[in-house]
Amino acid sequence: MEIVTRFAPSPTGYLHIGGIRTAIFSWAYAKKNKGKFILRIEDTDMERSTPEAVETIKAGMEWLKLDHDGDIIYQTHRIERYKELIKLLIKQGDAYYCYTSKKELDQLREIQLKEGKKPKYDGRWRPEKNKELPEAPNNIKPVIRFKTPKDGEIRWKDMVKGEIVVQNEELDDLIIARSDGTPTYNFCVVVDDWDMKVTHVIRGDDHLNNTPRQINLLKALNAPLPEYAHLSMILANDGQKLSKRYGAASVMKYRDDGYLPEAVINYLARLGWSHGDEEIFSADQLSEWFDFDHVTSSAAQFDQEKLDWINNHYIKNTATEKLADLIKPKLIDNQVKVIDGQVLNSAIKLYQDREKNMNTFSEDILFFFKQVQPSEELKNKYLDENSKSLVSICIDGLEQQTWTNENVNNFLKEFVKKQEIKFPEIAMPLRTIIAGTDNTPSIGSIIFVIGVKETKKRISSFLG
RNA sequence: GACCCCAUCGUCUAGAGGCCUAGGACACCUGGUUUUCAUCCAGGCAACAGGGGUUCGACUCCCCUUGGGGUCGCCA
Numbered sequence: 001m002e003i004v005t006r007f008a009p010s011p012t013g014y015l016h017i018g019g020i021r022t023a024i025f026s027w028a029y030a031k032k033n034k035g036k037f038i039l040r041i042e043d044t045d046m047e048r049s050t051p052e053a054v055e056t057i058k059a060g061m062e063w064l065k066l067d068h069d070g071d072i073i074y075q076t077h078r079i080e081r082y083k084e085l086i087k088l089l090i091k092q093g094d095a096y097y098c099y100t101s102k103k104e105l106d107q108l109r110e111i112q113l114k115e116g117k118k119p120k121y122d123g124r125w126r127p128e129k130n131k132e133l134p135e136a137p138n139n140i141k142p143v144i145r146f147k148t149p150k151d152g153e154i155r156w157k158d159m160v161k162g163e164i165v166v167q168n169e170e171l172d173d174l175i176i177a178r179s180d181g182t183p184t185y186n187f188c189v190v191v192d193d194w195d196m197k198v199t200h201v202i203r204g205d206d207h208l209n210n211t212p213r214q215i216n217l218l219k220a221l222n223a224p225l226p227e228y229a230h231l232s233m234i235l236a237n238d239g240q241k242l243s244k245r246y247g248a249a250s251v252m253k254y255r256d257d258g259y260l261p262e263a264v265i266n267y268l269a270r271l272g273w274s275h276g277d278e279e280i281f282s283a284d285q286l287s288e289w290f291d292f293d294h295v296t297s298s299a300a301q302f303d304q305e306k307l308d309w310i311n312n313h314y315i316k317n318t319a320t321e322k323l324a325d326l327i328k329p330k331l332i333d334n335q336v337k338v339i340d341g342q343v344l345n346s347a348i349k350l351y352q353d354r355e356k357n358m359n360t361f362s363e364d365i366l367f368f369f370k371q372v373q374p375s376e377e378l379k380n381k382y383l384d385e386n387s388k389s390l391v392s393i394c395i396d397g398l399e400q401q402t403w404t405n406e407n408v409n410n411f412l413k414e415f416v417k418k419q420e421i422k423f424p425e426i427a428m429p430l431r432t433i434i435a436g437t438d439n440t441p442s443i444g445s446i447i448f449v450i451g452v453k454e455t456k457k458r459i460s461s462f463l464g
Numbered sequence: 465g466a467c468c469c470c471a472u473c474g475u476c477u478a479g480a481g482g483c484c485u486a487g488g489a490c491a492c493c494u495g496g497u498u499u500u501c502a503u504c505c506a507g508g509c510a511a512c513a514g515g516g517g518u519u520c521g522a523c524u525c526c527c528c529u530u531g532g533g534g535u536c537g538c539c540a
Contacts, residue, residue: 010540045539102538109536118466119536143538161469170467170536178538185540208468209535232470233533241533267476270489274477277488296477298470299533306476306490316503354502412499423499431500439501 003035004198007061007068008189010042011053014250015060017302018204018234018242021268024286025231025295026202027066028269031287038196039068044075044188060251064261065283073196075188082183082191085221086144086176094220095176097142098125099134120172121145144177146187146217154212159229159292161205166212174213190214194223205230229292232272232299239301258359260318263311271300280313312356320348323361330362336369343368346449350441368450371458372436379432387429388463390419394426395459399452409444433462 005026009019030037039061043049061068089095100108100121109119126147127133136142148171155165176187183191189210193201208230218225236242254264265283273296275281275289315323324344331339347365355361366372394415401407416423427443434455440446447455 008540012540042540048539105538113465113536116465120466158469164468166468172536175538180538182538184538189540204534205469206534207540210540212468230469235533237475239532271476277478279476279489293480294478296470300477301475303475303490309490312503351502353504356502416499427499437501441499441502443499 001199002197003030003033003200004038004196005030005035005200005202006038006040006193006196006198007066008040008042008192008203009057010045010048011050011057012045012048013053015053015057016242016249017251017254017268020060020064020251020264021234021271022202022204022231023061023066024064024265024269025229025273025290026200027068028283028287028290029200029202029229029292030069032290035199036069037067038070038073038198040073040075040192040196042075042185042188044079044183044185046076046182049076056250056252063252063255064265073192075192078188078192079182081195082188083177083181085191086183086187089146089176089220090144092220093127094147095144096125096127096147097136098145098173098175099137099140099142100124101140118170123173126173141179143175143179145173146176146213146220148173148213148216154215156211156215156225156228159200159227160232160295160297161208161230162297164208164211166209168212168216171213171216176217186210186213187217190217190221190223193226194218194221198226200227200229202229202231205232229295231295232297234271235299235301237301237303242302258357258361259307259311260314260358262318263307263314266314267307267310271302272296280310308356315355315358315361316353318352320345320352323348323352323358326358327362327365330359331366331369334362334366334370336366339369343449350445350449354441367435367437368446371461374432374436378436378438382428382432382438387425390421390426391429391433391459392463393419394430395456398447399456401452403448403452405445405448408448409442412444434458 007023007026009015009023027037029035039057041054041057043054058072086095090097098121105121108122112119125133125142126145149168151168153165153167155163158164174186175184177183192198211228211230215225234242251264255261262282265286266281269281269286269290270279273290274294278289281289324341327344327348328339331344344365347368351361351365355364394412397415398408398411401411412423412426416426419426428438430443430447431438431440434443434446434450
């Protein structure tokens with residue numbers, strides 16, 4: 001049988017890292033088994049679903065190259081199908097109309113909670129043998145409830161949590177159609193997974209409590225049961241739930257914050273899954289190695305520092321041209337008018353080993369394209385009369401050189417000898433003037449890339 | 465409150481009863497390389513939540529306690 005997985009987000013907010021990791025695992029499991037990976041938008045909540053959120057989901061999936069099979073499925077396009085099956089359940093006697101108002105339900109919940117009980121619908125409209133139902137009020141539009149079995153238990157072997165048992169008496173008769181006739185989540189999921197032949201339902205463990213309800217529904221529909229895998233949550237680095245300001249933001253925020261998609265995939269996949277001691281792996285490798293035997297059942301904390309480390313790894317190992325394409329727009333955002341491709345490539349090569357983020361990367365090499373003023377603190381630290389005159393002598397000598405990287409660096413070494421100074425005594429003032437900072441790679445190489453003309457220009461404007 | 469899930473270094477994890485003197489990675493610390501910073505290299509610190517069982521033997525299996533998380537919507 002062909003393995004079919006799906007990612008089924010609801011377009012009501014951001015697609016955050018927890019959601020994305022679910023998508024990654026579902027994608028990887030389908031790939032690994034040469035199966036299908038479906039993207040389904042669960043937009044039955046018209047109030048909260050937005051087209052923008054749909055776009056965010058698409059953009060995020062595309063950025064991470066999590067390609068799905070077939071067209072995107074929208075639940076709102078399938079309403080008729082759900083209604084048809086709801087009718088069937090009513091006909092079978094597995095569903096019934098309930099006229100309890102929201103207000104009454106709220107009161108019921110309140111009382112039950114006060115009594116220390118689990119809030120549950122009390123089944124007052126549930127048809128039963130020899131039971132007299134109340135007169136249906138004509139001022140209330142009924143919802144449709146599913147007749148959950150009263151006895152017995154639901155049991156399944158979860159692919160990550162193992163054996164799970166829930167007593168049916170813990171469950172109540174869930175609403176499958178609202179009073180306006182529209183179907184609700186638990187019902188739509190069941191119908192879709194069945195119709196789409198989903199074999200493995202992979203989702204966050206916040207859905208764990210929905211699973212027994214869904215299994216009951218599936219049984220009533222006489223549909224086959226899929227396998228279930230409930231992934232543990234991702235927690236913020238303080239051990240708390242992900243919040244908007246921490247991690248729950250759109251995945252696209254990670255792109256905007258300077259992360260490479262390869263790094264995000266790698267980090268998230270490693271968070272909660274392992275392949276021995278492997279820390280660095282590509283999406284392709286993931287799709288070859290992925291299995292549920294090595295998915296952790298406990299929640300994991302998100303660690304930005306490790307993400308940064310992985311991001312640095314990918315920056316170090318990404319082709320210069322590709323990095324250049326990513327950096328160019330950022331330079332333009334920083335008011336750089338003309339970008340010399342050669343200079344950009346050289347700057348990237350000089351810097352890529354040390355960068356853990358594409359944004360700081362582009363900021364760090366900004367000075368190649370436009371003069372960056374050092375802080376007063378830096379000026380005071382490195383630029384006194386003595387060092388200024390050294391810089392002045394140095395640039396005069398530099399002008400005489402045949403312009404190669406080697407020559408520039410050799411000249412600086414000779415200069416230090418001649419002047420009987422230590423290297424930093426000339427390197428730091430030069431860094432301050434040319435780069436506007438005291439942290440740079442080889443200053444000789446930087447001067448070489450920037451060119452003698454520009455170097456002299458910056459020095460002259462500085463020395464006045 | 466009820467129900468469900470979870471529990472190895474600060475963090476992510478390896479671990480399928482003897483391979484464990486508990487391994488790797490991030491972070492941190494020390495040293496080396498370096499022209500500053502970073503990269504890189506070498507080394508170091510650091511954990512089986514507690515208590516009972518089962519067993520010749522338990523990080524691993526069972527139970528309890530404790531702690532954390534989730535769910536209890538005409539949301540998904």
